[in-house]
Amino acid sequence: MLNLLKVAGQMQGxxxxxxxxxxxxADKLSRAEILFQSAIANQAQLTQNRQQWSDRLAFNCAEPMESLQEIRVIPPMASPHTVLATDGSQIAPSRHEIAYCYLINVGRVALHYGSGAYPLLDSVPEVYYKPEDLYGARKWGIQTEEWMTFKRTVAEAIALAELAEVSLPTPTETTHEVYPILALSDGSLIHWELDPLPKEARAKILPDILSAWERLRNAGIPLASYISSPRTVEAINFLRLQACTFAQPDCATHCANKLLDYVPCSQVQPLRDATLWNRLLQPGECSPLWHSHAPILQEYGDHDIYFCYLHVGSEVARIEMPAWTALDEQLRLRSLSLILAQVQKGYGYPVALAEAHNQAVVTGSDRHRFFAILENQMIKSGLRNVSTSYKEARKRGSIA
Known part of the structure; x- marks a missing residue:
């Protein structure tokens, strides 16, 4: 039991x-604004420096695809449209339970506005119990729990593609108008977590995600992800090129032996992108489009990732899109308009993503019922000595 009196004594610190x-x-933000204004005048040279010295930089740096002064006003979509979303949850494997297995539950949502169609709100569970699902990744040093999260990411992407294919926009019977549709994902499309994995392990995860995105592209349905409270610094790192005091931003030569706090370009660290854009944007406004250069994107092929920052009123969110959505200006602006409408309907957060989460979430009682069903099935199959470990049984029957 948590002793709140002892916790309260630490709150002052x-x-x-x-x-x-x-x-x-606040001090770093003021410096960042000054660097930003200078970067506007030097944008072409800074972009050239990034491209020329990218292999010598000690930090990951995004590249603006538009003028840094290019701030757009995004009106929320008011005409009929459809938004699709998926999210996942899981029951993690435990050696203390009656069987070592795990479950991934993907919530699916299709919300139709202005067409009179009923919404879809459901979830698709799948149980993983085969040895290749439980132990196959251990040869790469990846634990089952971590591999489960990768499998969940794949399941979410595939479910979104399948949902999109059955929700393809069709002309209405009366007006023959095709309603806009958007596939919306929660969290980053840049799977940074896959970068440190062995190549063989990534080959079991990333191609399935990219294949699902290809299905969306073939269906003509734009894809975007919404990142709330983003912590990324890719745009801020572009300002570090402006702050560099050397003729060439060759970090490996000039600053290799210096601590981060003592290098010339660290004056805006650890400021985040969203903090700066919160100062520069008004509600309903969008930043210029940026091209990410995260190392993992080298394996994305035609699905390179671009991003921008959108002030939705409640926060500045990071919106990521694959190239085939982001580089089509009409498609990109329409997607941003749909996202802003979703945030307004969800009182600060996209309603489709919130409902997908609600459909996916697995509660404690769900977990107990899952293992109860599994226990009954094992007994029906003729298995004997079906029980939890003594530790788990003791925890459930505490006398405290």
């Missing part, structure tokens, strides 16, 4: 630390 960090953040 947290408050003082946060107050100190807030003052430092």
């Amino acid at each position: 947290i408050s003082e630390q946060l107050q100190k960090e807030a003052k430092q953040l």
Whole structure:
């Protein structure tokens, strides 16, 4: 049991630390604005420096695809449209349960506005129990729990593609108008977590995700992801090129032996992209389009990822799109308009993503019922000595 009295005694220290960090953040934000204004005038040279010295930079740096002054006003979509979304949850494997297996539950949502069609709100569960699902990744040093999260990411992408294919926009009977449709994902499309994996392990995950995206592209349905409270610094790192005091931004030569806090370009660290754009954007406005250069994107092929920052009123969110959505200006602006409408309908967060999460979530009681069903099935199959470990049984029957 948590002793709240002891916790309360530590809160003052947290408050003082946060107050100190807030003052430092304000100072760094002012410096970042000055660098941003300078970068506007030097954008072409900075872009050239990034391209020429990318292999010598000590940080990952995005590249603006439009003028840094290109700020657009995005009107929320008011005409009939459809938004699709998926999200996942799981029951993790435990050696203390009656069987070592795991479950992935993918929530699916299709919301139709202005057409009179009924929404789809359901979930698709799948149980993984075969040895290749439980132990196959251990040869790469990946634990089952971590591999389960990768499998969930794949399941979410495939479910979104399947949902899109059965929700293809068709002309209405009366007006023959095709309603806009958007496939919306929660979290980043840049799977940074796959970068440190062995190539053989990535080959079991990434191609399935890209294949699902290809199905969306073939269906003509744009894909976008919504990242709430983003922590990325790819755009801020572009300003580090402006802050560099050397003729060439050759980090490996000039700053290899220096600590981060003592290099010339660290004056805006650890400021985040969203913090800067929160100062530069008004509600309903969108930043220029940026091209990410995350290392993992080298394996994305035609599905290279672009992003922008959208002030939705409640926060500045990062919106990511694959190249075939982002580089089609009409498609990109329509997707942003749909996202903004979703945030307004969801009172600060896209309603489709919130409902997909609600459909996917697995509660504690769901977990108990899952293992109860499994226990009954095992007994029906003739298995004996079906029970949890003594540790799990003791935890469930505490006398405290």
